[in-house]
Amino acid sequence: MSVATIDWVHAPCRTPRADLAAAARERQAQLTKPPGSLGALEAAAVRLAGLQGVLKPSLERVWISVFAADHGVAAEGISAFPQAVTGEMVRNFARGGAAISVLARELGASLEVVHLGTVNDPGELPGVRREWIAAQTANFARGEAMTPSQLALALRAGAESARCADGAGAQLFIGGEMGIGNTTAATALACALLGAAPEALAGAGTGLDGSGIARKAATVAQALALHGAADSPLAWLRCIGGFELAALVGAYIAAAQRGLPVLVDGFIASAAALAAVRLQPDCRAWMLFSHRSQEQGHARLLEALGAEPLLDLQLRLGEASGAAVAVPLLRLACALHAGMATFAEAGVSAA
Ligand SMILES: Cc1cc2ncn([C@H]3O[C@H](COP(=O)(O)O)[C@@H](O)[C@H]3O)c2cc1C
Numbered sequence: 001m002s003v004a005t006i007d008w009v010h011a012p013c014r015t016p017r018a019d020l021a022a023a024a025r026e027r028q029a030q031l032t033k034p035p036g037s038l039g040a041l042e043a044a045a046v047r048l049a050g051l052q053g054v055l056k057p058s059l060e061r062v063w064i065s066v067f068a069a070d071h072g073v074a075a076e077g078i079s080a081f082p083q084a085v086t087g088e089m090v091r092n093f094a095r096g097g098a099a100i101s102v103l104a105r106e107l108g109a110s111l112e113v114v115h116l117g118t119v120n121d122p123g124e125l126p127g128v129r130r131e132w133i134a135a136q137t138a139n140f141a142r143g144e145a146m147t148p149s150q151l152a153l154a155l156r157a158g159a160e161s162a163r164c165a166d167g168a169g170a171q172l173f174i175g176g177e178m179g180i181g182n183t184t185a186a187t188a189l190a191c192a193l194l195g196a197a198p199e200a201l202a203g204a205g206t207g208l209d210g211s212g213i214a215r216k217a218a219t220v221a222q223a224l225a226l227h228g229a230a231d232s233p234l235a236w237l238r239c240i241g242g243f244e245l246a247a248l249v250g251a252y253i254a255a256a257q258r259g260l261p262v263l264v265d266g267f268i269a270s271a272a273a274l275a276a277v278r279l280q281p282d283c284r285a286w287m288l289f290s291h292r293s294q295e296q297g298h299a300r301l302l303e304a305l306g307a308e309p310l311l312d313l314q315l316r317l318g319e320a321s322g323a324a325v326a327v328p329l330l331r332l333a334c335a336l337h338a339g340m341a342t343f344a345e346a347g348v349s350a351a
């Protein structure tokens, strides 16, 4: 295999169509409702018009990629669940029994699972793209999570998902993750990128109690001190990230380079989104935000991203589930934008 490079992440992103966003805004002002009365639904339709490059956007073809990988930092006892769950959930995704399996079916969305490496390997499975990097990252509380070539492979695996989605004619890309311990990796990444204290961002993840959360924060603090020489978003991603986090970063950047809008899921996906934006600021323009997760620290990440998510349903699952739940709202926003009559068409008096 040729040595994977990461130069591609610096290639330019596409520029959203400001003219079509403006035309969509103009149309919204003419629809039979007080201007602005559909709030965030109006804003979403206008943004999607600019991103899809059409006056009337639609979301018939939604693509969901779930990236699965294990984390060496799980050895520090920072999850409420055993590491074997990651590989077991890959099998559950393939059999259609996971939350995201059900949501994707209900939405009529394409769902691909990308298996980057798990300690418990379920082997080849239908509907699972195998992009094996290693059974897990190294424990980043004690060393660097990834080698440079592992980071490059993970970024590439994510970019390949964006390429497949684009090739299939997707109108929206959603990235999800599965990996026991990955709220610790996401917390470490968020702390590094935001200069935040671990206690401010460390949360319960799959259900840690107070002492578990304190252990998680201490593990993150240890990792930040160990890797203090990291001096770029890529260096942090390699030293304290995870394969699925890096794949999400690669997917977000590649989607923006292709002009494919993305809908960001919860805490973990948002940590990856922030890393992607720090690496390639122009990819922010292609991101929509679905929900505010229960995970402590998500609000701070959203604020740093300047993001106003559509929903707050106290979700704390990941797998792209929160983003999937927001798709019907975005579809309704598009339907209202395309289907409502204008004041002139309906013979209704304007203000
Ligand atoms: C059965 C099960 C299914 C999941 N699906 C997503 N996650 C979520 O929980 C994990 C992160 O939490 P922590 O950092 O506390 O381990 C990730 O796999 C995330 O996607 C799950 C967790 C479990 C147990």
Ligand SMILES: O=C(O)c1cccnc1
Pocket (backbone or CB within 6 Å): 183, 205, 206, 265, 266, 267, 268, 269, 293, 294, 295, 298, 315, 316, 317, 318, 319
């Ligand atoms: O918001 C998330 O992404 C999340 C929160 C807790 C556990 N897994 C994922």
